[in-house]
Amino acid sequence: MIIWRGWGIIAPLILILVMVILIPLSDFIGINEDIAIGISLLISGLLIYLVGKQMNQGENRTLQDSQTREEVIFSTKNQHTLFFIPIQYWGIILCVISFFFTFSVLLTLF
Numbered sequence: 689m690i691i692w693r694g695w696g697i698i699a700p701l702i703l704i705l706v707m708v709i710l711i712p713l714s715d716f717i718g719i720n721e722d723i724a725i726g727i728s729l730l731i732s733g734l735l736i737y738l739v740g741k742q743m744n745q746g747e748n749r750t751l752q753d754s755q756t757r758e759e760v761i762f763s764t765k766n767q768h769t770l771f772f773i774p775i776q777y778w779g780i781i782l783c784v785i786s787f788f789f790t791f792s793v794l795l796t797l798f
Contacts, residue, residue, distance in 0.1 A: 694768035695743055699736050699775045703782065706732040720797065726790030729782050737779025743768045744776060 690697070707728045714724030746765035753760070768775050 690770070691772065692768075692770045693772075694766060696768045696770040696775050698739065698768075699770045699778045702736050702739065703729075703732040706735065720793070722793040723790065726786050726793060729786035729789060733779045733782030733786055735779070736782060737776050740768065740774060740776030740779055744774050 690700070707725070710728040710731070711721060711724050714721050717724075719727075744766050746763050749762045749764065751760050751762065752758070770778055773781075
């Protein structure tokens, strides 16, 4: 079961889309399929981070009290999460996984 809030489901969709595009291209480029998985994890991690950072960016609203003329700033924050974790952090997690995955693949190749 996948738990998400807002547009949190977009994180695994980006991961699947990048993998579907890059893994078949590894045959044409001439790189190992495991390296292509590591590269696709890195690219999707960067995309998910950028999309999540943009989507979870809050906006400020300034309201003014009509009697006292005092201004109050309200900050609204969007919540787009996957498994209760904001999606920009999933991008960081995928980049770390990509590093360790690619490093372990390179160790087995050489």
